[in-house]
Amino acid sequence: MLKAKQINEIFERFSANKPDPKIELDYYCPFTLLVAVVLSAQATDKGVNRVTPKLFEIANTPQKMIELGEEKLKEIIKSIGLYNAKAKNIILMSKALIERFGGEVPASMIELSSLPGVGRKSANVILNCVFNEPTIAVDTHIFRVSNRIGFCKTNTPEKTELELMKKVPAKWRPKAHFWLVLHGRYTCKARKPECGSCIINDICEYKYKCF
Structure with missing residues (x-):
């Protein structure tokens, strides 16, 4: 397992390489x-x-999404799985947001x-991106990278989140999610x-490195 000094060095390098990482989903307000x-x-x-440019042009608020309706929404997003x-x-x-939160995204x-369709990972993304909370949303990339590099040895996303929140220095937590996602998406890929x-290959503890 990596030591605190090594973990800090990893994020030092991530920060130097990409000082201001951001989510790659397009949006322009909390609801979108x-x-x-x-x-x-x-x-x-x-x-x-x-698909979202067309969708958000028509329905960019909970009320407009309800007015669009489920069938028309399906037609717009049918290229997306599930x-x-x-x-x-x-x-x-959208109905829950209006009925319980005055149409606003809760914090x-x-x-x-x-909210229907919103799990812990999704909630953490919103808390981080919208409300600037130093949360770490563990998706498949972060789960893989964290266990592969040597941050933790966990078997669920929630356990991974808890370990990362303990081990990632506070100064790096606000952007840790983005650095780890991007690292997993473009460098520390699943198959190869x-x-x-890789800018951290000398620190990484992965046994089956590909050069």
Whole structure:
């Protein structure tokens, strides 16, 4: 397992390489980010970004999303995996936002997680991106990278999140999620990590490095 000094060095390098990492989903308000995050489950950000411009032009508030309706929403997002379930959840989520939160996206884990289609990972993304909370949203990339590099040895995303929150220095936590996602998406890939171009390959504890 990596030591505190090594973990800090990893984030020093991530920061030097990309000082201001950002989410790759396109959005322009809390509600549109929430919708994009729900759509991104088991889908790529690029795939989501292909459909959201048209969607957000028509429905960029909970009320407009309800007025659009589930069937028309399905038609717009049908290129995205699980679009039937996602359309249903987005309509139910929009109704819940109006009925329980005055049409605003709530700012707590409990309230966000109570919304249809919003799990812990999605809630953490909203808390980080919208409300500047130093949360770490563990998706498949972060789960893989964290265990592969040597941050932790965990078997669930929630356990990974707890370990990262303990081990990542406070100064790096606000952007840790983005650095780890981008590292997993473009360098530390699932099938064949690009270790030869990795800026932390001398620290990483992965046994099967590819050069």
